């Protein structure tokens with residue numbers, strides 16, 4: 001499939017699983033090359049084979065060329081390439097920004113949008129995230145839309161309201177077909193990088209709340225990942241939940257062999 005084509009995903013119960021790695025602000029080009037090579041050789045050696053289009057890695061912008069080169073010559077569906085953010089305009093006077101068109105040009109198939117670290121530290125809002133989502137869809141980039149409550153919001157009983165607001169605004173300008181093509185990542189802020197993952201039951205309930213914000217058909221088709229302290233040891237708990245289609249992994253995606261083991265464990269759990 002050419003860069004820019006949507007990641008394969010069949011509707012309903014056939015939603016394609018996705019194990020996505022978010023490298024955040026880690027790894028030089030040389031480290032990227034080494035990690036991708038290790039990841040690819042571990043995945044390629046797995047039997048039964050890891051199905052196409054189910055593992056995604058999102059390095060920092062500067063790592064994309066090295067990652068693309070390390071993936072050249074491999075099955076282009078074995079490890080997909082994504083980015084961690086984008087601007088909604090194609091080009092322009094936006095110092096420091098990178099556009100979705102540039103990400104496509106760099107070989108990306110997907111882009112993380114609205115991560116809580118961008119919301120907390122870089123003024124990302126529901127409105128800016130929505131503009132990015134619409135622009136990504138228009139380009140054929142798969143948006144992975146991050147939503148989730150803070151600890152204070154959870155303790156105040158606001159989890160469902162926060163998810164409803166974040167999802168509702170992300171899809172407000174989209175038709176049902178586009179909304180159904182989205183990937184959401186339920187990432188409770190208190191679970192990110194803390195070692196305190198949500199329970200599988202809570203993550204599953206959050207996935208139901210997310211889908212309930214979409215019209216029937218798009219809710220059935222949209223994929224929902226869980227993110228927040230996912231490790232090889234707990235990935236199966238999440239991916240065996242029927243409502244959860246995969247995971248978005250930060251810290252545990254930085255080690256190539258470890259991330260391959262995590263992906264294999266998660267995808268096996270999903271198949272059972």
Ligand code: PGA
Nearest residue numbers: 192193228229249250251
């Ligand atoms: P973590 O990060 O796996 O290190 O908790 C997840 C994320 O921020 O996407």
